[in-house]
Amino acid sequence: RAGEAPALVACASSMRFAMEELASAFRASSGGEMRIAYGSSGNFARQIMQGAPFELFVAADSIYAGRIAEAGLALDAGKAYAQGRLALFVPKGSPLKPDASLSDLGKAIADGRLKRFAIASPEHAPYGQAAREALESAGLWDKIGPYLVLGENVAQAAQFASAGSAQGGIIAYSLALAPDMARRGNFVLLPGGSHRPLRHLAVLTRRAGATARAFYDFLTTEPARAIMARHGFGSPQGAD
Amino acid sequence: MADKGLHVRLNQQRPIPLDAVLDCGPGEMLALVGPSGAGKSTVLRCIAGLHSPQGGRITCNGAVWYDGAGGVNFPAWRRSAGMVFQSYALFPHMTAEGNVKAALGHLPAPERSARAQALLRQVNLSGLERRYPAELSGGQQQRVAVARALAREPAVLLLDEPFSAVDRSTRQKLYRELAELRKELRIPVLLVTHDLDEAALLADRLCLLHHGRTLQSGTPQEVMTRPASVEAARLVDVRNIFTGRIAGHDSARRVTILEWNRYRLETPYQPRIAAGTSVAWAIPTANVLLHRRDRPSRGEQENPVAGRVSEFVVLGDSASVAVDVEGIADTPLFMTIALHAAQRNRIAIGEQVHVSLLAEAIYIMPGEVSGGAPDTAASGTEGKNEEDDAGPAG
Amino acid sequence: MADKGLHVRLNQQRPIPLDAVLDCGPGEMLALVGPSGAGKSTVLRCIAGLHSPQGGRITCNGAVWYDGAGGVNFPAWRRSAGMVFQSYALFPHMTAEGNVKAALGHLPAPERSARAQALLRQVNLSGLERRYPAELSGGQQQRVAVARALAREPAVLLLDEPFSAVDRSTRQKLYRELAELRKELRIPVLLVTHDLDEAALLADRLCLLHHGRTLQSGTPQEVMTRPASVEAARLVDVRNIFTGRIAGHDSARRVTILEWNRYRLETPYQPRIAAGTSVAWAIPTANVLLHRRDRPSRGEQENPVAGRVSEFVVLGDSASVAVDVEGIADTPLFMTIALHAAQRNRIAIGEQVHVSLLAEAIYIMPGEVSGGAPDTAASGTEGKNEEDDAGPAG
Amino acid sequence: MDWPALALSLRLGIFTVLLLFPIGIAAARALAWRRFRGKGLAEALITLPLVLPPTVLGFYLLVAFGGNSPLGHAFEALFGHTLVFSFSGLLVASVIVNLPFAIQPMQRAFEAIPADVREAAACSGMTPLEVLMRIELPLAWPGIVTGMALTFAHTLGEFGVVLMVGGSIPGETRTLAIAIYDRVQDFDNGAAATMSALLLAISLFALAITYVLSGRIGRRHG
Amino acid sequence: MDWPALALSLRLGIFTVLLLFPIGIAAARALAWRRFRGKGLAEALITLPLVLPPTVLGFYLLVAFGGNSPLGHAFEALFGHTLVFSFSGLLVASVIVNLPFAIQPMQRAFEAIPADVREAAACSGMTPLEVLMRIELPLAWPGIVTGMALTFAHTLGEFGVVLMVGGSIPGETRTLAIAIYDRVQDFDNGAAATMSALLLAISLFALAITYVLSGRIGRRHG
Ligand SMILES: Nc1ncnc2c1ncn2[C@@H]1O[C@H](COP(=O)(O)OP(=O)(O)OP(=O)(O)O)[C@@H](O)[C@H]1O
Ligand SMILES: Nc1ncnc2c1ncn2[C@@H]1O[C@H](COP(=O)(O)OP(=O)(O)OP(=O)(O)O)[C@@H](O)[C@H]1O
Ligand SMILES: [Mg+2]
Numbered sequence A: 001r002a003g004e005a006p007a008l009v010a011c012a013s014s015m016r017f018a019m020e021e022l023a024s025a026f027r028a029s030s031g032g033e034m035r036i037a038y039g040s041s042g043n044f045a046r047q048i049m050q051g052a053p054f055e056l057f058v059a060a061d062s063i064y065a066g067r068i069a070e071a072g073l074a075l076d077a078g079k080a081y082a083q084g085r086l087a088l089f090v091p092k093g094s095p096l097k098p099d100a101s102l103s104d105l106g107k108a109i110a111d112g113r114l115k116r117f118a119i120a121s122p123e124h125a126p127y128g129q130a131a132r133e134a135l136e137s138a139g140l141w142d143k144i145g146p147y148l149v150l151g152e153n154v155a156q157a158a159q160f161a162s163a164g165s166a167q168g169g170i171i172a173y174s175l176a177l178a179p180d181m182a183r184r185g186n187f188v189l190l191p192g193g194s195h196r197p198l199r200h201l202a203v204l205t206r207r208a209g210a211t212a213r214a215f216y217d218f219l220t221t222e223p224a225r226a227i228m229a230r231h232g233f234g235s236p237q238g239a240d
Numbered sequence B, C: 001m002a003d004k005g006l007h008v009r010l011n012q013q014r015p016i017p018l019d020a021v022l023d024c025g026p027g028e029m030l031a032l033v034g035p036s037g038a039g040k041s042t043v044l045r046c047i048a049g050l051h052s053p054q055g056g057r058i059t060c061n062g063a064v065w066y067d068g069a070g071g072v073n074f075p076a077w078r079r080s081a082g083m084v085f086q087s088y089a090l091f092p093h094m095t096a097e098g099n100v101k102a103a104l105g106h107l108p109a110p111e112r113s114a115r116a117q118a119l120l121r122q123v124n125l126s127g128l129e130r131r132y133p134a135e136l137s138g139g140q141q142q143r144v145a146v147a148r149a150l151a152r153e154p155a156v157l158l159l160d161e162p163f164s165a166v167d168r169s170t171r172q173k174l175y176r177e178l179a180e181l182r183k184e185l186r187i188p189v190l191l192v193t194h195d196l197d198e199a200a201l202l203a204d205r206l207c208l209l210h211h212g213r214t215l216q217s218g219t220p221q222e223v224m225t226r227p228a229s230v231e232a233a234r235l236v237d238v239r240n241i242f243t244g245r246i247a248g249h250d251s252a253r254r255v256t257i258l259e260w261n262r263y264r265l266e267t268p269y270q271p272r273i274a275a276g277t278s279v280a281w282a283i284p285t286a287n288v289l290l291h292r293r294d295r296p297s298r299g300e301q302e303n304p305v306a307g308r309v310s311e312f313v314v315l316g317d318s319a320s321v322a323v324d325v326e327g328i329a330d331t332p333l334f335m336t337i338a339l340h341a342a343q344r345n346r347i348a349i350g351e352q353v354h355v356s357l358l359a360e361a362i363y364i365m366p367g368e369v370s371g372g373a374p375d376t377a378a379s380g381t382e383g384k385n386e387e388d389d390a391g392p393a394g
Numbered sequence D, E: 001m002d003w004p005a006l007a008l009s010l011r012l013g014i015f016t017v018l019l020l021f022p023i024g025i026a027a028a029r030a031l032a033w034r035r036f037r038g039k040g041l042a043e044a045l046i047t048l049p050l051v052l053p054p055t056v057l058g059f060y061l062l063v064a065f066g067g068n069s070p071l072g073h074a075f076e077a078l079f080g081h082t083l084v085f086s087f088s089g090l091l092v093a094s095v096i097v098n099l100p101f102a103i104q105p106m107q108r109a110f111e112a113i114p115a116d117v118r119e120a121a122a123c124s125g126m127t128p129l130e131v132l133m134r135i136e137l138p139l140a141w142p143g144i145v146t147g148m149a150l151t152f153a154h155t156l157g158e159f160g161v162v163l164m165v166g167g168s169i170p171g172e173t174r175t176l177a178i179a180i181y182d183r184v185q186d187f188d189n190g191a192a193a194t195m196s197a198l199l200l201a202i203s204l205f206a207l208a209i210t211y212v213l214s215g216r217i218g219r220r221h222g
């Protein structure tokens, strides 16, 4: 496929580390070149609707890709290529324990150890919605309200959780694995059953060329899944 | 139309009332004289194109620069008028030389520097070419402004009190340069000044402006010795202005008799003024002769008048003396005499003196004066001045 | 120290060379006179605290305002000096009345308006209280500046050419107001002017400034008739300055004989000057007497001199005549005569005339003059002037 | 319509203007008239907040003010709550971000006051404070209004920095700009448009009034 | 280090300044000296880009210039590519966003030129163009430099609008500010810090130089 114009891919920025590896693996296996733009899924969705020249949209959730498809701009309904996981992140020096059952979080609310707790905005960020579900399953949602600070997206929630001004936060597991985050605190993967699955959808637009189509197919291959697993994403199976 | 020189007619009610007619031939210098606030700067601004009057007409060498009726109104930069602003208005970011060069756009670039330096030399500023306006004294700034106005080789030169900040000896030099220049350039020059000596010295003609209105034009000599009205007389600094009544004419002795309170003054024969007319009259301060204490002299028979000294001010070589004339209320008679004469005659405040009003120097202004009893002075100067300033405001 | 009045000593090399000593008692008016660029404004700025000289001392009524050695340097607002700026420096966002009120901080607020209006009336600006500076003519702006300076009831009054833009009759009124005010306030007043008449009329004492240096102080009469040097003479506009040699003294007739080229002039007896000394001498233009054509008169025996008219300028009632004296190169002898006298004697350029130099009016300056052959004039004025301006720059 | 967000935005705008008024005037005067070493650098430093993307600046402020920083500790010890995720934090950030908007126009305005007018004020016996109040401020007023109007408008619209240090707490740090962004992200264009229109109307009104008023002042001494 | 992004940012900054130089001067002069109806409104409208959150503004621009808008259609028909998601689109957006930064300080600077100095220029026989070049521009220069410096710096740091209309396409619309933001979002603080430092260094250098230079010009007529 060398010589063909590189495919223009819009990719959610939370997928960046995984994406870079996927792209080089793809180049090694097929020789296909790609130009990748990173940004927020919402923006890309709007831009594609306004005629942005992207061939493939790799979103970090299922809503925005779905909108593209609904608007008739996609070649198909899109397909899930990964599943997001949540982690409880506790920065260094925080009185909170990284406890997957969130029971220490409940105690911290009760005994006043908790002052601020960061999640992504549950109104429009998928990870925020999931974090809310996890807190609800732990029976903490009603009590934690006054302590919440909301990130615009999950990456920002992670900033808040790690900067030391909050005692912890529920963020994407993939972000918690980032080396810079890992150094700033401890984290624990929350059980997948505590929230609805966070399906990540990719969708081909009507501008898609051969390279984009090939990469779209590559996303669901075994080597791709392995790379994604290493970056903290679950398998999309059972999600469809 | 294709007439040489500058012809100006301006009419305006607001914001500054104007009703002015001026003419200035090529090579002629016209002095525009009037009290502070008379509208002198405004007239120059109209000519330069910096202010558009409501109506009137301005032509220069046949070209119409402004015509209120015809809708012609050339912008300032196309009028070719060199102007010295009362506020100098130097370009603050340019040196003295730069300021002058800025007005030398008509010369090829390589010649400008030499020309600018020559102009600055003419105004006595050699050595200060590199200074910025903020680094020059007031008089030096003013001279840069003069050099800049000359630089343009304008079709008319408009000078708004161009020497007000310059000392006398530098001024003498600038007078000479200006005279030279006028000979060379043969353009109309308008000089605004409040210095009547300057006007007399420099100008070919003089125009009096008051409340925006041109009162009188003529040679400086004419205007200053024969003002057309009390108003004009006051503007040319005639201090002895009085009212009287024509008593009659003596055709034999060729004199006209003027009744001034108890005095009957002989004046030059003017049979055309009807006897009984109330008139305003004036006499120059230099033509009031002091009678010597020691011995009588030549002029003593001429219109003798007695009074008491009420003011005595020494001015260099001469002295100004005010005399309260017996029978004349309010306004004193002023005279200028040589200082040594004053001392010889022991002039001092309160002393009784006798003076003669030289008959040939008494000047009767044209036109009847209304009101005013024949013995009063033609209304005081002070109260009037305040109105002068407030006038154009109303 | 606890001495009343203003005492000023200024020393500075750069940027503007200064070497000035001034004293002005309470109620005294000192005129500061000098050519454009002499440093007059700079001296006022030093006194007001707007410029810090390199060294010197300024005290006012015993209070030390500045002392270069003692490190004292009061800021301007604590010096209580009322100043009229050469550039007026009005507050552009305040009306005429607002400008004056701004300097009335010492009065209770309700009284300020009335006082400001009274001050504006004093400077002939009633009716214009509400105008902004941009809506006033040049002379009107200047008078607002004068009113503002007076408003402060300052400890010293510094006036930098405060009447330069005002017409003569308004100026007369302002002179009177200023005189009144001085009587009331009894403060030192410094008046910068280039008008020697104004200085003579208003000032008690006069101080000549040249290249930042004070040359001479004294009563105006003194300084103008007895300048201490050729330089000073030129500054007070003495036009007839020549050099000569003392030939000897005639104690019997009580005259000193001055050799001036081929002429031997009689002058007032001054035996202290050694015979043979080269001196500079001067004579006022009014004391050069024209011999009448028709008949001889009184003074004709006194120092007669013959020459040819080279310049003839009419100035109102009088005329200025320049005479190229036989045997004297370069510089003409100037005389001022009454216009009618000039006409009677048919003065015109090129005519031969005979004049007398009145002996008592010849003034020999103190100090020996080096160089200069006895027949030459004491160096021309023009070339010199150019250096005057460039001088302080170097 | 998110009224608490609107109220918060207005409060933030007003407080920022109130704080920057004295700070800006002091800094602008010093930069306009004093000569000191490193003045060019100081001017450049003030412009800094313009150069950094607001979100990056916000991130640095978050780290600088955060609970782990000395500054954050000190503030928490003093006031009992963290500087970030609070109105005070927003205010501090907003003041820093608006430094260039406020100071630059003011500086130019002070520079344009003629030296002799200031000197004349001192010679009229005004104390330095009176000179400031009665001469400098009125003459520099158009520039000061420009600075304040830019500051107010920019604070209402500011988004990146507030997003980073605020935490979007309703009634405390969730400003109108953030509320609008949330709506846009939700594809709730209707609500976003309503709020934007209100924000615009308020700002336009405030700006038009200030410009007309300051124009009237400025015209007097045209 | 993302060199293409840096190059793109510099290119965008320079082009924006080049475009806004004439536009800003023309607008600033008109606002400074002309009297016309609705001048206050015009001034407020120019300030508008400051009021709207950049992302909201970007959203509106995206809709206005987008492939579905008449404007977007026209542009695509003319130039063969969409206005949004291209350098031209960024440039247009950047010019609009920077209008207040450029015009406001320039306007104040033109207002500060004394009327009699401009009149004297006309009386010296200079054409209006010469007056502009030799009198007005030099005298207004500090204000013009302020406007241009604010514009350049702000363009380098601009983030919200570029994000919305650019699409972050590498080498085409992905500016340094966006690259830095991405890094911050990714917790790649090292890279973000490097890029920020470079951005700062460039801006500081550019600003310090302009201020020193314009200060030197300004000082001459202090
Ligand atoms: N913008 C204005 N609005 C109203 N009146 C004005 C305005 N500008 C000037 N005037 C008035 O117009 C009159 C004429 O002003 P002008 O400057 O022409 O006087 P002038 O004769 O030059 O006086 P001066 O000798 O003092 O310079 C003055 O009384 C002045 O107060
Ligand atoms: N900033 C400066 N740098 C250098 N020289 C200066 C500066 N300002 C003024 N000068 C020079 O200092 C000298 C004195 O200036 P000053 O203003 O005191 O003169 P002045 O006697 O008031 O003259 P004028 O009668 O023309 O107002 C002048 O030669 C002037 O050129
Ligand atoms: Mg005038």
Ligand SMILES: [Mg+2]
Pocket (backbone or CB within 6 Å): B137, B138, B139, C040, C041, C042, C086, C160
């Ligand atoms: Mg001076």
